Amino acid sequence: MSSNDIAITVQGVSKRFELYDKPSDRLKQFILPRLNRLTGKPPRDYFREFWALKDVSFDVRRGEAFAIVGRNGSGKSTLLQIITGTLSPTTGLVNTNGRVAALLELGSGFNPEFTGKENVFLNGALLGFSREEIEQKYDAIVGFADIGQHIDQPVKSYSSGMVVRLAIAVQTQVEPDILIVDEALAVGDALFQKRCYRQIEKLLNNGTTLLFVSHDQEIVRTLTQRAVFLNAGNAQKCGDTSDVLFAYREFLQQQEEAAFLDLQQRSQTILKAHSPQKSYGSREVEIQKVEVFDGRGSPQSVFYAGDEITLAVECVCNVDIDNLNVAFRIVSKEGIKVTTWGTLNEDMVRFESAPETAFWSRKFAKGDRFTVRFSGRCTLGANLYEVQAVVAREHDQYYGNQQVLHWVDDAGHFTVILKNKEYVFDGVCDLELRSELNVRVQHAEAQST
Template sequence: MSCENAITVSAVSKKFELYDNPSDQLKQFVFPRVGRFFGRHGRNYFREFWALSEVSLEVRKGESFGIVGRNGSGKSTLLQIIAGTLTPSSGSVETNGRLAALLELGSGFDPEFSGRENIYLNGALLGLQKSEIDERFDAIAGFADIGQHLDQPVKSYSSGMVVRLAVAVQTQVEPDILIVDEALAVGDALFQKRCFRRIEQLLDDGCSLLFVSHDQETVRTLTSRSIFLENGRVASYGRTSDVLFSYREYLQKVEESEFRELQRINNVASVKQTPAKSYGNLDVEIISVRVTDSAGVEQSTFYAGDDLHIRIECVAHVAAKNLNVAFRIRNKEGVKVTTWGTLNEDMPRNLEHDPDVFWLREFGSGESFTVCFSGPCSLSANLYEVQAVVALEYDRYYGNQRILHWIDEAAHFSVVLRNREYVFDGVCDMGLRSYVVE
């Protein structure tokens, strides 16, 4: 294992034996042994299921690394193997440093013990001496913030209190490697904020993070590299933004596969193929995305406060209505700054009396149209990416949609500040203005 790596996973596979009924498990235990005694090779009474197949990855020291994939893709199995609670069928895993894992929270607690006793029990399991736990005890208790319940049996705790105590123990022992598997999704908003602050502090101190979540925005924000697992295999591995694009593209293909089956049943033409960095069935296709000034001239740099226009040109390949043309802007750190679309403007409008409701417009096959979004550029100095989308919205409230065409990196632009005229810090200027209260 390289001394630069916190985790090295080499060609790990994991096989499970699936039995149709309990009696088959008993047969599997007895009959093969009897057969081998007589020199025979009997049949197996189970079906093989490979949860992981030849998975390899490396997490560098101090790196934050993400794992994404649908339920059943092998994410949790991989984490359990890395944490040492499962043994791989083949391959190897090496870790370098103290490892703390937020997997099945509270699974290591004794329900008859008090919270205080379980802190010492879990600390010992993590390799800490009693004196080390004594030093960290106040920090753990303060982070958990369960008050007088700390000296009550864990079996009397609510699920939220168990989560608080488990997270407090694992994050306050100053691990070299922290594994998080959707654990923070179960806490309340304030506790989640406290957890993310603690994770950021651990990362600043050189801790390596292995993070699993279905929340793609959190994965993008917290991690620099990621892996996408599909049916136990590595589908994509590399920079987080690229991996998340592959994952979204995969999810779209799954949805389109289901939709194509409906098309087949209803004898509708099959969907068109899409270019790289985009996905969708192209019933309505985005032809171009341009960022321009008010005169329609394409620009790559804007001063904060300038008028900015995002022009999305589309063509309908089939008759279409109930559309939403929208965009998303991210900064170079991958933070989603804003999203906006025609549906956002349609939501408060009166369907019967407002002629400008875009959602009600009907477009014929072959018809082209352009939607332009305009306003003052209130973004701070940075490099920005524009993502564009046209979607079929089955209602007017973002409740149910189908992506027709999505494009990543559809356009880019930079924002700079006039440092002697208009200066602010952060993500954007909220437009707040001061006044004196007499």
Template sequence: MCSDKIAISVDNVSKCYQIYANPRDRLKQFFVPKVQNLFGRERTRYYDEFWALKDINFEIERGEAAGIIGRNGSGKSTLLQIITGTLTPTTGTVKTNGRIAALLELGSGFNPEFTGRENIYLNGSVIGLSRKEIDNKFDAIAGFADIGVHLDQPVKTYSSGMMVRLAFAVQVQLEPDILIVDEALAVGDALFQKRCFRQIEKLTSNGVTLLFVSHDQESVRTLTNKSVLLDRGIQRRTGLSSEVLLEYRRLLHEEENQYYANLTTDISERAQLEQETDVSEINIKPSEIESDGSPVVVLRSDKLSFGEGEAVINQVELYNESGDRVNVFNPGEVITIRIHFQVNRDIDKLNVGLRIRNKEGVKVYSWGTLNQDMQNISSGTDSELFWKRNFSAGVKEFVDLRFECTLGSNLYEVQASVSYEETPDYFSQKILHWRDEAAFFHVHILRDSYFFGGLTDLKMKAIW
């Protein structure tokens, strides 16, 4: 067993599947190599290997909340099945310390012919609870599931939403040491998901170890403090959730670029074959050449940024109404966020924008010059569009984004970006440079003169 401090230990875990072209090859693989071995011949292999996981290593301490994130097909579900013991690794070992409650595939662990009530007792007995212990918890389970008279109907008649309600209620009320949650919660409605997340936070605060898998980056950021990023079965990064999620966004960005690069290549090759264009007419990605023909160096100024590099964010500053550079504000003050950027090639159709998040990772607001341009186009006053400006290579500029502060007391992060917008509507966007943690500021509440609670001031009025 792993030490008392470690709840989950994954050591060099790999999982390989044998892929057969047809059932006949599977039958051959069962008999032929054995016969060849009897005659001392080299054994023939009738399958291809697919490594769903390759050399995965991490540890999760007791009471820690950890996330696993990655695209579909990255190996997340395979890893969870290995951790819960429903799947055996090809190589490596997994050690767990404590009672595990797992909410994986929808309906897993339920007998479809049994009623909801019978499945509650079945699940409880499987993890070692006595009937009396389950009796004591039954009302809490039924109340959380909130499926009414359906509790005494066969589970096979349940909707997907009812199924996940019952499954989650059973797992969290049975007092696990380790709670493993896969994407199943996405099936529930918004209100039920809110109750689930509240219950998860309650469990983790009581010392339960959480392993959480979701495509919702903000949920992972809010619920976990460390994460593992998987990509095609490879462990790309492990660390603080904020850093891992940044790497995940960078990975998605790189894959999107590769997709469009391949698409451009396919179009060019097809055009050549059809002799509709000559080589001089083939489109080349703007990021591949400078105006003088030399290669463009894609700038990645630090680990918190990514992008094509045709324009970059140099600096972000915050100013108060008096023009002083500060980073502490009160509600009601005017905040100016100045974004300095540099253009590395002749270009137009730019959008300079930002995203503001609080310290809990919740996105409070996102906006950019294109938002203002879209409003002007809609109103018919499109003569002064930032999107229409032409920028020459080497030019350094800045944009001021100004707003009245109505934010609640918190620490806020400013993420800045400059993007190329093919059309003035956000439908065809290419990130030239994105920068996390470009600036920070704090908002204090004036308790005597301007006091409210929550994320932002809704400007309410009392009428009587």
């Protein structure tokens, strides 16, 4: 791949911050080491080192949508600031090819004393546009921001949502070569977020490179092709978005599991090594296999929309246990979570009328094997689907305090096709809303006729 195909290069980037216990230590660090060197004494540091980034490297191709994921404090925002040039790396190299527009901190680049209109021209100038060029784009910017007469009011009078609207409008309507977004869209309302994502997709189709940070894994999966997972400043994994998100989810699960065990004052747990089958959990109950059957009980991988389908989840208990929930998730090939369902969903209806019949109330002994079968009519749209399965211990009679015992990705796959002359619909699924004709005859017109 030639250098002209690369929009962003991050090579061996590390960033060190100096942490001081008290303000006087900062003054000592400024003065005393210099005096020590003059007098021939070994200098002493009055700070503690904190490495926000450690030897991070990756490339982003032109026109590519690339995500950075990780927990708060993992180094994502620091890395974005280095890429945009507002922060210098301690070691390493960053190179960007093209005009960069960044949405980092709320209201960054805005003068609160200026009106919205004045800030539009100010931001345009910072991005390298002339006043004439911004005037050509002004109506589109104001229309996208949709803040009405407030455009002529000082930005300091804006709500946080209005500031984000204006900032996003400027950065996206000027059609940058590289667009960097750091959680800015989380502040906007749902309707505005949808408009922003449509605009981002339009920019991507026009060749803009996107560097995207979000905690919303479904948006990351839908919007980006590749990603890097940061943890404590280290690049844990870099590659296809689906693989990176799995590694991230597995990491989060391990963190949650550790916290849960600590709360329960449990001193020991058996955690198996990462499985190549993409599974994780404490495995007090394990999923042995997941099978997909048709209406006759035969294994099947291709269904017509409208066919009967059964998902069978076979488990084995490694300890005496109760309060279980066996569930599945169906994900489309685009990574969209289509639906989830589990035994707890059905149990919540039973708890008041017949709690003894609930699956959650059943006690299992060590060595018990059981299979849960989910059956129904397949109303999914034509697509390829992945089945993910989970067995969890639910400490409440609703989804609120869950301990994942075993989660399996890629547990099964199936394809749905349509009978083009019998049963056709478009989209994710058929909601099975059907028409009914109700004709009302006008009596006066009928009599005159």
